[in-house]
Amino acid sequence: MNRAIMVNSEDTVATLLNHAEAGDSVHILTAQGKETGTVKIGEPISMGHKVALLPMKEGDKVIKYGAVIGQATRPIRVGDHVHVHNMKSLRLAIPLNVPTNTK
Amino acid sequence: MEFSGYQRNDGRVGIRNLVLVCAVVECVEGIARKIAERVKSAVAVTHHYSCLHLGNEQVVNTMVGIAENPNSAGVVLIGMGCEALRPEIFSERLSGSGKPLEILSCREMGGTARTIDKGIEIARNMEDDNRALEREPFPLDRLVVAVKCGGSDATSGLAANASLGVAVDHLIRAGSPVVFTEPIEAIGGEEELYRRAANEEVRTRIERVISNEENYWKMSGARMEFMCKGNIDGGLSSIEEKALGALHKTGSAPIVGVLENSARKCERPTVSGIYFQDGTHLEAQAVTNLAAAGAQILVFTTGVGAALEGLITPTIRVCGNPTSFAQMKADMDINAGTIIEGRESIEEVGSRIFREIIEVASGKKTKLEGLVPGVFDIYRPDPRLDSLAGISRRL
Numbered sequence: 211m212n213r214a215i216m217v218n219s220e221d222t223v224a225t226l227l228n229h230a231e232a233g234d235s236v237h238i239l240t241a242q243g244k245e246t247g248t249v250k251i252g253e254p255i256s257m258g259h260k261v262a263l264l265p266m267k268e269g270d271k272v273i274k275y276g277a278v279i280g281q282a283t284r285p286i287r288v289g290d291h292v293h294v295h296n297m298k299s300l301r302l303a304i305p306l307n308v309p310t311n312t313k
Numbered sequence: 314m315e316f317s318g319y320q321r322n323d324g325r326v327g328i329r330n331l332v333l334v335c336a337v338v339e340c341v342e343g344i345a346r347k348i349a350e351r352v353k354s355a356v357a358v359t360h361h362y363s364c365l366h367l368g369n370e371q372v373v374n375t376m377v378g379i380a381e382n383p384n385s386a387g388v389v390l391i392g393m394g395c396e397a398l399r400p401e402i403f404s405e406r407l408s409g410s411g412k413p414l415e416i417l418s419c420r421e422m423g424g425t426a427r428t429i430d431k432g433i434e435i436a437r438n439m440e441d442d443n444r445a446l447e448r449e450p451f452p453l454d455r456l457v458v459a460v461k462c463g464g465s466d467a468t469s470g471l472a473a474n475a476s477l478g479v480a481v482d483h484l485i486r487a488g489s490p491v492v493f494t495e496p497i498e499a500i501g502g503e504e505e506l507y508r509r510a511a512n513e514e515v516r517t518r519i520e521r522v523i524s525n526e527e528n529y530w531k532m533s534g535a536r537m538e539f540m541c542k543g544n545i546d547g548g549l550s551s552i553e554e555k556a557l558g559a560l561h562k563t564g565s566a567p568i569v570g571v572l573e574n575s576a577r578k579c580e581r582p583t584v585s586g587i588y589f590q591d592g593t594h595l596e597a598q599a600v601t602n603l604a605a606a607g608a609q610i611l612v613f614t615t616g617v618g619a620a621l622e623g624l625i626t627p628t629i630r631v632c633g634n635p636t637s638f639a640q641m642k643a644d645m646d647i648n649a650g651t652i653i654e655g656r657e658s659i660e661e662v663g664s665r666i667f668r669e670i671i672e673v674a675s676g677k678k679t680k681l682e683g684l685v686p687g688v689f690d691i692y693r694p695d696p697r698l699d700s701l702a703g704i705s706r707r708l
Contacts, residue, residue: 213655215471217561225471225548227653241475243658257653258467258548272550275470275561277505279554292550299551301501304540 212236218276223260223292251289260292272297314487316674317448322411326455328609328674330386330443332436338364338396348432355436360691364396370576371693377406378579378605387413387439394420454488459608460562466616467547470558472633472652473614479663481564490582494590496526502556511567518571518708522591525704532702575706581607597690620644624687
């Protein structure tokens with residue numbers, strides 16, 4: 211079973227507990243271990259990486275741990291991989307010399 | 314909820330009875346180590362910042378904090394006899410603690426071999442006296458718990474830190490002060506820390522500590538990446554996410570204090586709640602700072618499976634990566650990898666950690682306790698660098 215944890219009930223993303231493939235259904239769990247639903251993912255997402263639980267417009271805040279971890283830089287659909295290619299920090303840009311290819 | 318520990322003369326409660334053999338200057342470090350080798354409950358501590366007093370005020374503050382830690386049940390101060398940083402400087406500060414204390418001077422003793430022999434005799438006597446001490450029950454507000462993460466990976470924010478955060482929430486409800494440090498890890502998490510600050514003064518002090526840390530790392534010549542390829546490959550998309558993943562180990566309770574750690578003073582928690590201690594991310598120094606702040610026990614989370622033990626704070630290691638746990642099972646006290654595998658929830662592991670903290674405090678040995686001497690190192694920021702960076706550690 212593919213699982214992702216939604217750390218806080220306000221979160222707009224969940225973090226994968228195992229690697230999942232495009233087309234997979236991922237079960238979303240709370241910190242208490244309760245399943246709140248499933249999300250079908252449109253692309254492969256690795257363990258530790260995030261999946262969108264809500265659609266986001268460019269500029270929308272990405273919420274994890276109940277706090278803002280950045281903002282969307284492109285429109286994001288439910289089930290999309292959320293990472294450096296479609297969100298950015300509000301605080302510090304990732305240094306240019308750090309490679310960000312994540313596949 | 315209660316734990317059982319040893320009542321000290323200064324009113325604090327120890328969870329172990331250690332004899333601290335302090336080489337106040339580095340020339341006598343070998344003497345301290347030889348004594349500690351031969352006396353089971355003795356540990357050797359020293360620093361490498363010279364035998365001057367001027368400029369070493371923070372060294373003194375930290376060493377005093379260590380010697381005063383409730384796990385210290387006897388102190389042997391050793392000097393060469395020619396130093397400006399005399400043992401008496403420490404013993405004067407320690408006089409109010411009521412701890413058994415002896416001073417040895419290598420020159421007065423007539424050399425290294427004699428000092429070692431005398432030191433062993435003194436430490437053994439202290440150890441014998443300590444064997445007669447008995448544990449009594451105490452409420453959890455007498456237990457100061459330090460939390461630290463290291464060897465983090467993609468699982469840390471999800472498993473080990475998440476479950477420790479749940480345990481910390483239990484501790485706070487039970488009245489324990491909980492301390493975390495490593496200002497560099499907080500960069501990116503400021504908004505969340507401000508939100509949790511109990512009042513304006515705490516917020517101002519948090520701002521100060523974090524802006525000091527940023528200024529320090531932005532100095533010309535500093536080579537530091539706040540985010541690296543490993544972080545990004547592992548799924549971290551921003552420094553906020555990285556910092557919040559680390560801060561997740563502190564749970565959700567308000568931050569009631571920011572502990573100054575400077576040439577002026579080394580502060581300790583006074584009431585229940587979360588405390589942010591100023592200091593460093595360097596492993597042994599951070600662990601030592603937490604002990605100097607009075608923590609009796611340390612909970613350490615890891616993803617890659619780093620096996621850290623503190624010299625004077627028994628350490629509970631929580632590993633959140635199932636692969637790392639399988640590899641390092643002999644060293645890890647808590648397997649939080651069950652969260653990744655779907656066998657336990659974050660809350661269930663959190664409750665397990667909370668129970669383990671009480672058991673270890675009450676006498677249960679951790680996997681590495683007694684197997685290796687734990688880490689110890691004194692943190693002393695260079696005042697010249699601080700001046701260049703425009704930093705004052707006085708909050």
